Amino acid sequence: MQNIQQYTSRIMRHIRAEWQLYLLLAPTIIWFIVFLYVPMYGLQIAFKDYSIFKGVAASPWVGLEHFYTLFESEQFMRAIKNTLILSGYNLLFGFPMPIILALGFNEFTKAFFKRTAQTVVYLPHFISTVIIAGIVMSVFSPSVGVVNLLLVQMGFDSVYFLVQPEWFRPIFIGTGIWQEAGFTSIVFLAAIAGVNPSLYESALVDGANRWQMMWRITLPSILPTIIIMLIIRIGNILEVGFELIILLYQPSTYETADVISTYVYRQGLQNAQYDLAAAAGFFNAVVAFVLVLTANTISKRVTKTSLW
Amino acid sequence: MNMNLYSRGDKFFAICIMVLVGLFTLSTLYPFIYIAAVSFSSGFAVTSGQVTIVPIDITFAAYDRVLSDPMFWNAYKNTFIYTFGGTFVSLLIIIPGAYALSRPQLKGRRFWNFMVAFTMWFNAGMIPFFLNMRDLGLLDSYFGIIIGFACNAFNIILLRNFFEGIPDSFTEAARMDGANDFQVLWKVFIPLSKPAIATITLFCIVARWNGFFWAMVLLQDEDKLPLQVYLRRVIAELTDDEEFVSSTVNALYSFETVTAAIMVCSIVPILMIYPFIQKYFNKGIMLGGVKE
Numbered sequence: 001m002q003n004i005q006q007y008t009s010r011i012m013r014h015i016r017a018e019w020q021l022y023l024l025l026a027p028t029i030i031w032f033i034v035f036l037y038v039p040m041y042g043l044q045i046a047f048k049d050y051s052i053f054k055g056v057a058a059s060p061w062v063g064l065e066h067f068y069t070l071f072e073s074e075q076f077m078r079a080i081k082n083t084l085i086l087s088g089y090n091l092l093f094g095f096p097m098p099i100i101l102a103l104g105f106n107e108f109t110k111a112f113f114k115r116t117a118q119t120v121v122y123l124p125h126f127i128s129t130v131i132i133a134g135i136v137m138s139v140f141s142p143s144v145g146v147v148n149l150l151l152v153q154m155g156f157d158s159v160y161f162l163v164q165p166e167w168f169r170p171i172f173i174g175t176g177i178w179q180e181a182g183f184t185s186i187v188f189l190a191a192i193a194g195v196n197p198s199l200y201e202s203a204l205v206d207g208a209n210r211w212q213m214m215w216r217i218t219l220p221s222i223l224p225t226i227i228i229m230l231i232i233r234i235g236n237i238l239e240v241g242f243e244l245i246i247l248l249y250q251p252s253t254y255e256t257a258d259v260i261s262t263y264v265y266r267q268g269l270q271n272a273q274y275d276l277a278a279a280a281g282f283f284n285a286v287v288a289f290v291l292v293l294t295a296n297t298i299s300k301r302v303t304k305t306s307l308w
Numbered sequence: 309m310n311m312n313l314y315s316r317g318d319k320f321f322a323i324c325i326m327v328l329v330g331l332f333t334l335s336t337l338y339p340f341i342y343i344a345a346v347s348f349s350s351g352f353a354v355t356s357g358q359v360t361i362v363p364i365d366i367t368f369a370a371y372d373r374v375l376s377d378p379m380f381w382n383a384y385k386n387t388f389i390y391t392f393g394g395t396f397v398s399l400l401i402i403i404p405g406a407y408a409l410s411r412p413q414l415k416g417r418r419f420w421n422f423m424v425a426f427t428m429w430f431n432a433g434m435i436p437f438f439l440n441m442r443d444l445g446l447l448d449s450y451f452g453i454i455i456g457f458a459c460n461a462f463n464i465i466l467l468r469n470f471f472e473g474i475p476d477s478f479t480e481a482a483r484m485d486g487a488n489d490f491q492v493l494w495k496v497f498i499p500l501s502k503p504a505i506a507t508i509t510l511f512c513i514v515a516r517w518n519g520f521f522w523a524m525v526l527l528q529d530e531d532k533l534p535l536q537v538y539l540r541r542v543i544a545e546l547t548d549d550e551e552f553v554s555s556t557v558n559a560l561y562s563f564e565t566v567t568a569a570i571m572v573c574s575i576v577p578i579l580m581i582y583p584f585i586q587k588y589f590n591k592g593i594m595l596g597g598v599k600e
Contacts, residue, residue, distance in 0.1 A: 105329065124336060152357075209315060264433065
């Protein structure tokens with residue numbers, strides 16, 4: 001008892017002495033509780049029959065009912081499949097591109113060209129998804145879009161790309177690469193900048209050409225960065241750019257375009273099935289959490305440094 | 309590296325690289341040029357498939373149409389409110405928070421830091437966040453949008469790491485002069501951290517300017533919509549608008565030119581701050597070597 005009293009009084013003295021520090025910290029902590037931790041408490045509706053009138057706490061428990069419903073629903077299983085497929089393709093085609101770009105930039109000898117090219121390729125990262133989607137829609141428009149104008153000129157029929165499920169994946173992946181490859185290359189460029197210049201000098205003395213230097217020095221030197229980035233990407237495999245999907249998909253392309261987050265959005269926010277959608281979101285969050293933790297552990301082993 | 313040291317094979321290699329990177333660069337640039345060309349072309353030129361790179365029948369009709377819509381100006385004004393109000397509130401929370409989290413004398417520092425970092429790995433998701441905003445009475449309000457997205461773990465950790473890198477001697481010297489925490493933060497930390505704070509400010513501005521999903525979900529009142537949501541509505545609603553369907557021939561503007569004009573109006577402010585972004589985001593990425 002006395003210990004507790006002593007302890008509390010010590011804490012009180014500390015807070016009195018350092019109250020300014022806690023005052024400065026308070027807004028951040030309050031914000032995190034109100035906007036991020038209260039929703040975590042609200043996640044319990046995934047196991048409840050949520051009623052708007054009863055609220056989160058008073059709604060009756062239903063156990064795993066929503067999860068049974070989800071795993072029996074074709075739509076949800078399709079969403080899981082599409083998420084994995086889109087992420088997989090994104091990894092396959094989207095991952096190497098920034099590395100290639102960074103290696104390319106590194107070979108540029110004229111600073112002006114290098115700077116100009118970088119300025120251009122970083123730009124799409126800073127453009128809003130709505131604009132990106134707008135650009136995709138107008139470039140692929142069936143009647144006046146430039147892609148179809150080209151196809152017609154070459155003697156093909158024009159294609160209504162955005163209503164055909166088989167075209168959704170290539171368009172989505174392509175747009176992602178177009179938007180992010182340039183910006184992501186910064187990470188690899190930073191790694192290249194850290195390569196010890198004496199390695200190149202001795203290679204030069206040994207008569208190595210540029211291609212050999214890139215292949216034998218630059219690439220192996222940035223391999224740790226590549227591996228870390230790869231692990232991060234695999235850890236985030238459930239994350240797909242769902243904002244772009246919401247803007248580009250339509251019922252006729254759901255078959256290939258509907259992913260977990262768009263499913264949650266439709267069931268929850270458009271159809272007001274909050275509990276079911278929260279269950280889908282919960283499943284997503286837990287799997288993502290495990291994946292990211294695993295990725296972090298692996299990266300710790302591989303590189304001896306934690307990502308965080 | 310010295311050009312003289314290049315062999316012929318190296319030159320060939322360099323040219324191949326230039327061509328490859330050049331092609332990627334051009335294909336990044338082209339859609340923007342295309343949109344700009346469409347926005348300055350006549351509706352007829354676009355609908356008859358003449359516009360590919362340069363504007364045809366140059367006209368400002370689409371811009372006239374866009375700029376004469378009071379809803380457009382209203383959306384523009386709202387985006388400014390969300391961007392600057394939101395960025396201001398973000399800095400007001402993030403800077404003091406990052407300072408406190410960087411101080412060794414803070415009790416439970418590991419716990420508070422974990423509490424912030426944990427949200428990067430686990431997130432309650434869309435639905436609980438939405439229901440929480442509704443329970444807080446923050447639906448359909450300027451304040452809800454501004455406060456609800458004011459903070460995130462990444463920015464706090466980024467700035468905290470920067471603050472941790474400031475040598476103790478600075479803090480101690482200020483302490484000797486009798487400065488309290490507010491003064492240390494204001495007179496020592498903030499002036500020393502201008503690049504880091506500039507980076508975070510730009511991250512906030514860009515995120516706010518481009519933010520659309522939650523504005524679309526949380527706002528119902530048309531008067532409160534930001535530019536991005538307005539643009540989305542225009543794209544969705546004008547597609548089968550009578551005005552456009554019936555006037556494809558000889559029209560000065562069309563659905564395509566009007567939406568392109570709005571897109572250009574939305575991109576221009578980002579282009580205006582782009583030089584600053586370029587200056588700071590490289591640093592931001594380096595700073596973002598986020599470590600616990």
